Amino acid sequence: MKARVTVTLKPGVLDPQGRAIHHALDGLGFAGVAGVRQGKLIELDLADGTTEADVAAMCQALLANPVIETYRIELA
């Protein structure tokens, strides 16, 4: 089984990289972009029977920094 973990900055945490991407999109003439936030996608190849709680524990321990980031888990 696989899990996809999406790690993003918490709302309210400034994202200098997202802002730079936004700037670049503006420069390319893409109008109507209200904001850009950059995150990470981590794909895990897991033993069958691994639970969402197990993956959440991995997020808490390493994959995300709870001070600045949140995460979303999708099991497939």
Place this chain on the structure above:
Amino acid sequence: MKSAVVVFPGSNCDRDLAVALHEITGVAPVMIWHRDTVLPQGLDLIALPGGFSYGDYLRSGAMSARSPVMRAVVDAAGAGRAVLGVCNGFQVLTEAGLLPGALMRNAGLDFVCRDVALTVANSQTAFSARYDTNETIRIPVAHHDGNYTADEDVLDRLEGEGRVVFRYAEAVNGSARDIAGIVNTSGNVLGLMPHPERLIDDALGGSDGRRLFEGLVAALG
């Protein structure tokens, strides 16, 4: 004073730190590999060096903070041992939970590598005792991820408790409240982005960093 420098894969300021400690304490520090699980007996100071440990994979300092040696460092810090984290060492200390907050990508996205003016915000710590409060000093920085971030209440608490030790006196990286260095609640763990070990000799451009180590020698023997 007996000191140790932890070496992670990708550390690159470990030898600079060792030279500074050797010269100023008179004793060569013990170099500790990150896979070691036990620290030498009788250490007064554990120093985490600058560099790009693990290539900054995942987040700066994230992998090193989970290295085997860090369990021993966390225990030693809890027992009151002095711990100094410079640059990547500061990032490791926040990732390990020894200091609050996080160090994010510089606001200008640039790698900043130059001497910067710092204000000593609190000279009442073992790390800053040889400076005067509100004194301006110059210390080099060399980092990409030095933009200090924490919740507003954490920032208020750091300031209220005098735990902001060094502040940038000029725009450097977008750090909240211009924070360049902080201590933990008991004052025995300091993390700072600037590199005092790079400025310990006037022949190499200045010696403002030297007093940080001299203060530690005075405090720790």
